[in-house]
Amino acid sequence: MKPRGTHTAQPSGSRHIRPRSVLALADKEGRQILRDPSSLIIAFVLPLVLLFLFGWGISLDPTRIPLGLVVETPSAAAETLAASLRGSPYFEVREAAHRAELEPLLMGGRIKGLVILTQKYPREREAGSAAVQVLVNGSEANTAELIVNYVENVLQKEMQHQAEGRGPGRAGPPIAVEPRVWYNPNSESRAAILPGSIAVIMTLIGTILTALVVAREWERGTMEALLASSISRGEFLLGKFLPYFALGLTAMMLVAGVSVLVFGVPFRGSWAVLIGVSAVFLIVSLGLGLFISTATRNQFVATLAALIVGFLPAFILSGLVFEINSMPLPIRILAYLLPPRYFVSALRTLFLAGNVWEVVIRDTLILAVFAALPWMLTVRKTRLTLE
Numbered sequence: 001m002k003p004r005g006t007h008t009a010q011p012s013g014s015r016h017i018r019p020r021s022v023l024a025l026a027d028k029e030g031r032q033i034l035r036d037p038s039s040l041i042i043a044f045v046l047p048l049v050l051l052f053l054f055g056w057g058i059s060l061d062p063t064r065i066p067l068g069l070v071v072e073t074p075s076a077a078a079e080t081l082a083a084s085l086r087g088s089p090y091f092e093v094r095e096a097a098h099r100a101e102l103e104p105l106l107m108g109g110r111i112k113g114l115v116i117l118t119q120k121y122p123r124e125r126e127a128g129s130a131a132v133q134v135l136v137n138g139s140e141a142n143t144a145e146l147i148v149n150y151v152e153n154v155l156q157k158e159m160q161h162q163a164e165g166r167g168p169g170r171a172g173p174p175i176a177v178e179p180r181v182w183y184n185p186n187s188e189s190r191a192a193i194l195p196g197s198i199a200v201i202m203t204l205i206g207t208i209l210t211a212l213v214v215a216r217e218w219e220r221g222t223m224e225a226l227l228a229s230s231i232s233r234g235e236f237l238l239g240k241f242l243p244y245f246a247l248g249l250t251a252m253m254l255v256a257g258v259s260v261l262v263f264g265v266p267f268r269g270s271w272a273v274l275i276g277v278s279a280v281f282l283i284v285s286l287g288l289g290l291f292i293s294t295a296t297r298n299q300f301v302a303t304l305a306a307l308i309v310g311f312l313p314a315f316i317l318s319g320l321v322f323e324i325n326s327m328p329l330p331i332r333i334l335a336y337l338l339p340p341r342y343f344v345s346a347l348r349t350l351f352l353a354g355n356v357w358e359v360v361i362r363d364t365l366i367l368a369v370f371a372a373l374p375w376m377l378t379v380r381k382t383r384l385t386l387e
Contacts, residue, residue, distance in 0.1 A: 017234045025231065025239025029213075033243055042208055043247045047201045047255045054197035055190060055263045058321070065143060067091040068102035068114040075122035077130075084154045085115065090146065103135075112137050113147035130155070183352040191266065194259045195351035196320040199343040200311065202252055202278065206285030207292065207310035209244045211302040214293035214382075233382050241286055248282045249275065259351075269350030273360060277350070280367045281343045285310065287374035294381045314340035339370040 033039045069085060071078045086093050094111060096102050105111045116133040124130035134151050136144035184191045231239075256274065259265045267274075289306060296302045316322065317331070318340035324332055335341050346363040349356050 017232065017238065021231050021235045022238045022242070025235065026242045029240060030243045033247065039209060039212075039247070042205055043251045044254060047205055047251050048258065050201050050204070051194070051197065051255050051258055054200075055194055055259075058189075058193055063090055064092050065090055065113070065147065066111040067093050067147065068105060068111045069093050069095045070097070070099045070102060070114065070116045071095065072097065072117060073119045073122055075125075077122050077125040078117045081117065081132075081154060084157075085151075088150065090150060106135060106137060109137065112143050115151055190263060191352060192348065193320065194263055194265045195347040196318065196344040198252065198255055198259070198347055199281070199318055199340045200314045200320060201255055202248065202281060202343070203285050203314040203340055204306075204311045205251055206244075206248050206282055207289040207306040208303060209247065210240070210286045210289030211292040211296075211306040212299050213240050213244070213290065215297050215299045215302045218297045219299060233379065237290065237378065237382060240290065244286055245279075245282055248286065249279060252278045252282070265351060267351050268354035269360075270355050273355055274347075274350050277343070277346045277360065277364050277367070280364055280371060281339065283371040284339045284367060284374065287371060287378055291374050291378040291381060294378055313338050317341065318344045320344055339367055342366045342370075 067085065069082055071082060082093070082095070085091055094102065094105070099114070099116055102111065102114055106114050114135040116135070118131070118133065121130055121132070132151065132155060134148055136147050138144050253275070256267070260267050288310060292305045292309065293302050296305060314320075317324070317327075317335040317338055319335070324335045324341065327335065342363040346360050346367075349359045349363075353359075
């Protein structure tokens with residue numbers, strides 16, 4: 001005689017899955033989602049909040065950088081360079097006649113760089129070779145590099161104009177550089193960040209939504225009612241998976257639409273392909289969330305695990321913000337073993353380049369391989385018993 005509370009009349013997963021049982025459990029879970037505002041907040045409010053933070057809060061296009069300019073000897077040449085700096089959308093220029101006035105501001109962080117035109121600058125400029133001193137605050141490496149590169153670019157253009165003004169006989173052969181940036185002509189960081197941010201958002205909401213599913217059943221005491229029924233392990237997992245899969249796809253379409261309509265990110269691919277790739281990735285993240293929920297049986301622990309295992313690796317190691325090729329080799333290998341890296345690649349390709357099948361098919365197939373692991377672990381971990 002079997003002990004009470006260990007209903008195992010048929011081993012879970014030992015018989016065929018009955019569609020009616022799956023649909024009944026999915027309907028029950030769907031009603032629970034509608035009654036529980038936290039699930040709707042995670043599915044719709046949280047993605048929008050994160051999307052607006054990524055769109056407006058993260059920018060790799062620095063503008064209005066406070067910059068100091070010292071002109072020790074006023075001249076027409078110095079005024080030309082000063083006018084170029086003043087007219088730049090990147091800088092807010094603060095001018096002085098002596099470096100002693102602005103160096104304390106650079107040390108205090110109130111200006112990020114200091115351009116110094118010495119007393120020799122007008123004579124050197126007439127001679128054809130002028131030296132300009134640029135001091136930058138290296139605590140912000142990207143900003144420092146931008147200041148140096150921009151000032152060098154302005155100087156090269158000024159020297160080229162000066163050489164051309166002297167006539168063909170005295171001017172060296174100018175080298176005209178005509179850069180062309182494919183897919184993102186204006187080199188806007190938002191156009192690169194927002195498509196990739198969808199991967200981070202979908203990882204977060206996918207793992208959190210399902211990480212709470214089984215744990216919530218155990219904490220609320222409703223798991224006993226499920227165990228008293230004759231559902232199999234496959235029916236149980238499918239019934240939990242399907243409502244959140246539909247919810248996740250809806251959330252994905254929401255954030256993708258807001259990216260295009262509100263932030264103006266171009267979308268050059270196919271929406272059907274986007275849905276297909278996202279569906280494969282959702283299988284990965286939802287499977288991971290179900291495994292966490294089954295293993296922990298505690299909503300608080302499951303949420304923390306979802307953040308640590310899902311969100312942080314997706315944000316740091318997916319290539320969204322940090323270039324993977326610049327990482328140390330061990331971290332690079334780890335990044336290539338994480339599914340978000342391939343979803344970010346597919347999303348950026350679909351949004352900015354279009355249906356580049358070589359990239360999209362490759363990334364989708366890799367995601368499909370990754371999808372098997374969390375589901376295998378979840379199936380092995382799921383036990384429809386009270387132990």
